[in-house]
Amino acid sequence: MPDGVVSHPQSQPQARSMTMVLPRAGGEGDLGAFTRTLRKGWRWLLGGWLGGMALAVAALWLVTPAYTAAMVIGPTARVGSAAMGARVPTLSGRDSTAVAEPGAGDESLSDFARYLELFGSGPVADRLAADPGILKALFPDRWDAAAGRWRPPPGVLATLKRALLALVGREDWIEPDGDRVARVLRDRMVIDMLRSGPMRRITFRHPDRATAVELLGRIAATTDAHLRAEAARRSAAQIAHIKLRLGAVTVAEHRQALSDLLLDQERVAMMIGVELPFAADMIQPPVAATLPDWPNPALVVPLAGLVGLVAAGFGLSAYHALREQKMGTEVLS
Numbered sequence: 001m002p003d004g005v006v007s008h009p010q011s012q013p014q015a016r017s018m019t020m021v022l023p024r025a026g027g028e029g030d031l032g033a034f035t036r037t038l039r040k041g042w043r044w045l046l047g048g049w050l051g052g053m054a055l056a057v058a059a060l061w062l063v064t065p066a067y068t069a070a071m072v073i074g075p076t077a078r079v080g081s082a083a084m085g086a087r088v089p090t091l092s093g094r095d096s097t098a099v100a101e102p103g104a105g106d107e108s109l110s111d112f113a114r115y116l117e118l119f120g121s122g123p124v125a126d127r128l129a130a131d132p133g134i135l136k137a138l139f140p141d142r143w144d145a146a147a148g149r150w151r152p153p154p155g156v157l158a159t160l161k162r163a164l165l166a167l168v169g170r171e172d173w174i175e176p177d178g179d180r181v182a183r184v185l186r187d188r189m190v191i192d193m194l195r196s197g198p199m200r201r202i203t204f205r206h207p208d209r210a211t212a213v214e215l216l217g218r219i220a221a222t223t224d225a226h227l228r229a230e231a232a233r234r235s236a237a238q239i240a241h242i243k244l245r246l247g248a249v250t251v252a253e254h255r256q257a258l259s260d261l262l263l264d265q266e267r268v269a270m271m272i273g274v275e276l277p278f279a280a281d282m283i284q285p286p287v288a289a290t291l292p293d294w295p296n297p298a299l300v301v302p303l304a305g306l307v308g309l310v311a312a313g314f315g316l317s318a319y320h321a322l323r324e325q326k327m328g329t330e331v332l333s
Contacts, residue, residue: 055308
């Protein structure tokens with residue numbers, strides 16, 4: 001041994017013992033060790049896969065299957081044999097159409113855009129909530145037919161929620177209102193774009209097939225009726241204002257301009273009253289499959305099995321890593 005070098009007899013055994021923490025046979029890396037761990041624990045992987053599918057099957061038995069009603073809508077056409085026609089005249093009198101209905105406003109937010117925004121929400125939900133039949137169809141578990149009144153929702157989770165609210169001095173709602181109707185519709189409805197065009201596909205899910213189809217049609221009709229009523233209200237207010245101003249104006253040119261505006265608004269009011277779709281044409285009426293399609297067992301069960309398999313593999317890897325770390329700690333001690 002060279003001079004000046006201090007010998008430590010225990011350094012070499014400690015070095016050898018540290019190599020036993022993560023053994024690598026033949027240059028095997030972390031991926032190889034992980035693969036070998038999964039191969040040895042195939043029973044755990046099989047158990048996780050079967051357990052995930054078993055839980056999915058049990059959940060499918062507990063969940064009430066639902067039907068999905070679907071419809072296709074698009075903006076009302078202004079031209080063509082099946083169109084409603086232009087509600088606003090293109091040219092009349094002194095080119096007063098820009099005053100009758102501003103073009104920039106119509107381009108920024110069309111009637112169809114308003115239709116999609118209000119579909120089943122806001123004032124439309126309030127209108128739907130005013131119909132007892134719709135409320136009973138949306139909240140069948142809260143309606144007590146024998147007593148003829150609304151009741152708190154059944155179930156363990158609902159009872160626990162009411163208990164927590166009672167602790168802070170609050171109460172759970174009993175009778176549904178427009179806000180609750182909007183929430184339910186938002187959870188069960190999906191609006192999709194078709195082929196990047198103006199048409200939209202709207203789907204609605206409900207445990208009863210006939211109710212799903214009927215409710216989707218009622219929501220569409222109520223939304224269109226609300227927009228029609230708003231347009232009629234605005235048109236009537238403008239007509240009344242023009243008539244009031246017309247009675248006070250004596251200048252011939254001003255009276256002619258107001259008369260042109262009045263003619264335009266009366267034509268708009270007449271077209272609004274036509275019994276045709278106002279904001280959206282129903283390209284395809286609401287339909288639903290004969291059998292329930294939600295949840296889909298062909299998708300849920302394999303996906304649950306895959307989740308169980310991944311969870312088992314992660315747990316097995318973590319177990320072996322902790323075990324090797326523990327063995328290494330014992331050897332070092």
